[in-house]
Amino acid sequence: MAGPNRQVILKSRPVGIPEARHFEIVTNPVPELAEGELLVRNRYLSVEPAMRGWVNAAANYSDAVGIGEVMRAFSAGEVVASRHAGYSVGDKVMGMLGWQDYCVTTGGPIRRKVREADLPLTLSLGILGINGVTAYFALNEIGQPRPGDTVVVSTAAGAVGSAVGQLAKLAGCRTVGIAGGADKVRLCLEEFGFDAAIDYKDPSFQERLAEACPDGVDVYHDNTGGAISDAVLRHIAKGARIVICGTASVASWDPWPSGPRPERHLLNKAARMQGFLVWDYEHRYEEAVSRLAGWVRGGQLRYREEIVDGIEHAPGSIAELYAGTNTGKRLIRL
Known part of the structure; x- marks a missing residue:
């Protein structure tokens, strides 16, 4: 059902901007689903400036990613197996699913089901994310x-x-x-x-x-x-x-x-x-997405994406973002 799960883990704690050397790509098997769990196959991984704060030891609005843990990240993909009453195979979802091929979850990290079927899934990590x-x-x-x-x-x-x-x-x-x-x-x-x-x-x-x-x-x-x-x-x-x-x-x-x-x-x-x-506005997320999607469909809201292929691009992607070389929303396609 699921192949090996490639995961980007935090190998060492950076001071300042995290670089490729602070991460490591490991491969682990995908565990069997327990009752109440679902399996998401990630299709796109997001790269955010905020990730610098998520891995540094300096005080931040969220706990730091632990050494050896999968890098915290927004991802978008589809449900490929489910023992969860709220999700069905084929559902498109986005959330804090990590830098990895697959995510087994009880649903907590999922921010929303992506219902804008007429728009690219990538937008759920950018202009609609x-x-x-x-x-x-x-x-x-x-x-x-x-x-x-x-x-x-x-x-x-x-x-x-x-x-x-x-x-x-x-x-x-x-x-x-x-x-x-x-x-x-x-x-x-x-x-x-x-x-x-x-x-x-x-x-x-x-x-x-x-x-x-x-x-x-x-x-x-x-x-x-x-x-x-x-x-x-x-x-x-x-x-x-x-x-x-x-x-x-x-x-x-x-x-x-x-x-x-x-x-x-x-x-x-x-x-x-x-x-x-x-x-602070998570409870109003759908309000914003609805308005933004309408403007995208109407051509009043434009966006740019910069998509690279392969999880091997993830470790160095935060440093590249801070170097200012990108000209659009940075995404990694799996």
């Missing part, structure tokens, strides 16, 4: 965009940032994307419809940012932290809403980095800065 759901709730619940607002997004060509920009446009906002390199700036403008896009590597980045936001920044969706965010904070408008969604530019939290402080900017502009965790 954690990336799109993050963009939807982070922007609408914390950013609270209003028509005419200027919305600035860092890592604007990425899976989350590109969705934030497009959703802000749908809300009637003016959008400014920050990305790394001319190709990604071009993506922001030509594919994702940002009104302006700026290369943070450009020596004139500060001046370009000021020119792009003449009336200030009403909403800042921050995926990076660090120097990029320090620059944006200088331009926030009165009553600005700042969404802290990621800290991709900070290589390590040991030792704790120092830098400019945001307090004076927040005080002077009566602005609000708030962290965002997508897990």
Whole structure:
């Protein structure tokens, strides 16, 4: 029924960005199902920036993956055997099923059945998965965009940032994307419809940012932290809403980095800065997916995917993500 199960396990604890050497691929048999269990054959494995936090020893919003454990990851696949009343053979599912070929589960790690049969299964890990759901709730619940607002997004060509920009446009906002390199700036403008896009590597980045936001920044969706965010904070408008969604530019939290402080900017502009965790909105996941799927079908929400074949690409994929070489949602096809 099931072949050998290749699994990517955490071999050693990284400090900072995990690399291929911190993982190992092992092969184990698939156990027989007990009553109440089901077997999922993973078809696609996801790679997320958040994975850095899942394996580091530094304090995080979830327990660290243990040494020798299968790497925690979102995956999508189909049920190939079931002794669980809630799942049937052939059901498409996505969830925290790990970097492995097969997952035996009682159903707890499964986030949802994928019912969008007219759309690719891969979308359940991207624009209709954690990336799109993050963009939807982070922007609408914390950013609270209003028509005419200027919305600035860092890592604007990425899976989350590109969705934030497009959703802000749908809300009637003016959008400014920050990305790394001319190709990604071009993506922001030509594919994702940002009104302006700026290369943070450009020596004139500060001046370009000021020119792009003449009336200030009403909403800042921050995926990076660090120097990029320090620059944006200088331009926030009165009553600005700042969404802290990621800290991709900070290589390590040991030792704790120092830098400019945001307090004076927040005080002077009566602005609000708030962290965002997508897990806080799990009970509303279907709401977001329904809206996002409608926009995808209608052509109002575009996405990019970068798919590589083979589980052997998994160990080094997080480091590659932080190197900024990808131009779409990074997925591994099994």
